[in-house]
Amino acid sequence: MKTPIVDFLQEYAAASRTRLHMPGHKGRGVLGCEELDITEVKGADALYEADGIIAESEANATALFGSARTCYSAEGSSQCIRAMLYLLEKHRPAGTAPLILAARNVHKAFVYAAALLDLDVEWLWPETSDSLCSCRISPQQLEAALQAQPYPPLAVYITSPDYLGGVADIAALAEVCHAHGTYLAVDNAHGAYLHFLPEAQHPLDLGADICCDSAHKTLPVLTGGAYLHISRRAAHLAADAKQALALFGSTSPSYLIMASLDSCNRYLAADFRPALIGLLPVIEAAQATLRQAGWQVESSDPLRITVRAPHGSSGFALAEKLREQGIEPEYADEEHLVLMISTQNTPQEVQLAVAVLGVNSQPYAARPTLPQARGEQQLSIREALFARSEVVAVDEALGRICGAPAVSCPPAIPIAISGEEIGAAAIALFKHYGIESVEVVK
Numbered sequence: 001m002k003t004p005i006v007d008f009l010q011e012y013a014a015a016s017r018t019r020l021h022m023p024g025h026k027g028r029g030v031l032g033c034e035e036l037d038i039t040e041v042k043g044a045d046a047l048y049e050a051d052g053i054i055a056e057s058e059a060n061a062t063a064l065f066g067s068a069r070t071c072y073s074a075e076g077s078s079q080c081i082r083a084m085l086y087l088l089e090k091h092r093p094a095g096t097a098p099l100i101l102a103a104r105n106v107h108k109a110f111v112y113a114a115a116l117l118d119l120d121v122e123w124l125w126p127e128t129s130d131s132l133c134s135c136r137i138s139p140q141q142l143e144a145a146l147q148a149q150p151y152p153p154l155a156v157y158i159t160s161p162d163y164l165g166g167v168a169d170i171a172a173l174a175e176v177c178h179a180h181g182t183y184l185a186v187d188n189a190h191g192a193y194l195h196f197l198p199e200a201q202h203p204l205d206l207g208a209d210i211c212c213d214s215a216h217k218t219l220p221v222l223t224g225g226a227y228l229h230i231s232r233r234a235a236h237l238a239a240d241a242k243q244a245l246a247l248f249g250s251t252s253p254s255y256l257i258m259a260s261l262d263s264c265n266r267y268l269a270a271d272f273r274p275a276l277i278g279l280l281p282v283i284e285a286a287q288a289t290l291r292q293a294g295w296q297v298e299s300s301d302p303l304r305i306t307v308r309a310p311h312g313s314s315g316f317a318l319a320e321k322l323r324e325q326g327i328e329p330e331y332a333d334e335e336h337l338v339l340m341i342s343t344q345n346t347p348q349e350v351q352l353a354v355a356v357l358g359v360n361s362q363p364y365a366a367r368p369t370l371p372q373a374r375g376e377q378q379l380s381i382r383e384a385l386f387a388r389s390e391v392v393a394v395d396e397a398l399g400r401i402c403g404a405p406a407v408s409c410p411p412a413i414p415i416a417i418s419g420e421e422i423g424a425a426a427i428a429l430f431k432h433y434g435i436e437s438v439e440v441v442k
């Protein structure tokens with residue numbers, strides 16, 4: 001597969017042109033990558049008006065993912081989420097209400113998008129909760145929630161895989177959505193690789209209408225590189241995709257990031273599948289070894305190992321144990337340790353993490369149930385986020401209205417959402433996740 005952006009950058013650097021154009025580093029600097037970091041010079045195309053090398057590269061990505069249209073983002077899934085919601089609202093299906101039904105474990109980018117677009121959101125809650133990160137919604141639950149609405153919402157929005165690797169039954173959820181005449185939008189930030197599994201499991205393969213992937217999270221792509229994918233079923237959204245992304249993006253997207261997405265196309269087309277197929281048994285064996293050694297390993301998407309901390313320990317303590325041996329995990333909280341693995345890891349790296357965790361001799365208590373912070377919506381998300389606000393200690397927040405969404409990062413999943421009254425359950429969750437102060441409306 002051709003890599004038109006990479007080729008252009010390399011030729012431009014090799015030509016040693018005198019750069020009387022942006023950026024100010026002029027191709028020289030301490031990082032070593034400056035010579036490839038250019039602006040929209042002649043021949044370099046432009047991300048939001050692409051008809052040259054960027055369009056060619058995006059067409060390659062479109063073919064690789066089998067979408068109606070795949071667009072690049074150099075500003076992460078965060079930008080794509082805003083663009084998705086804009087597109088869905090702009091193309092609201094006839095007979096639907098201007099409302100989005102969203103599983104509550106959204107990333108904060110969703111809340112920002114809802115504020116910017118002044119969208120109404122109703123939340124889908126899990127039956128019970130044992131982590132802020134997960135929000136399992138069954139097709140039956142979605143069916144009941146849709147039947148309870150006077151009109152279908154314009155879209156249903158879910159996050160899958162979630163930060164712990166929980167995967168939704170997208171095929172069944174998509175069927176329910178489509179039967180009700182609404183879109184299924186998926187935050188697939190953690191699952192760009194899913195299309196390339198022996199049995200494709202990407203949201204688009206399973207019936208989602210639109211989704212975002214943070215290519216940088218699971219593929220060899222620079223931080224910030226992401227895809228906005230539009231399915232063939234929702235191909236009528238494709239024509240406005242660039243405008244939607246431009247609305248929320250810088251007019252100076254990074255060519256380094258775009259080149260890295262371009263270079264990834266070649267990898268996806270040739271070596272990625274065999275590498276992935278080689279990696280899967282390594283991860284499965286690591287999970288099996290951990291289970292045999294007394295650890296509870298959660299079921300997750302294939303490129304993740306999520307270990308539950310036993311009684312008397314914590315995910316934080318397990319993370320420290322790894323750090324002492326030079327291993328940095330993706331995420332830890334009180335209950336979990338999350339390791340994210342990609343084809344760029346060696347089997348030895350995975351095995352080393354397993355060896356460092358060693359044998360667990362502590363028992364597991366029953367799964368803890370966390371309270372659900374179902375605060376009453378007193379203001380719209382937009383009103384609350386645009387209102388004057390102040391920061392108060394968590395203990396003083398009871399009864400106040402949440403301003404900016406209160407999150408710990410990662411996983412950047414809000415406990416209280418802008419406009420919600422902060423109740424006792426939210427305060428208990430703030431404390432559980434180590435949040436000491438929150439922004440509230442004045």
Ligand SMILES: Cc1ncc(COP(=O)(O)O)c(C=O)c1O
Nearest residue numbers: 075076077078107159187189214
């Ligand atoms: C579930 C989820 N969605 C969206 C995002 C935002 O992605 P990005 O960092 O690519 O903007 C993240 C980032 O961690 C995430 O975990």
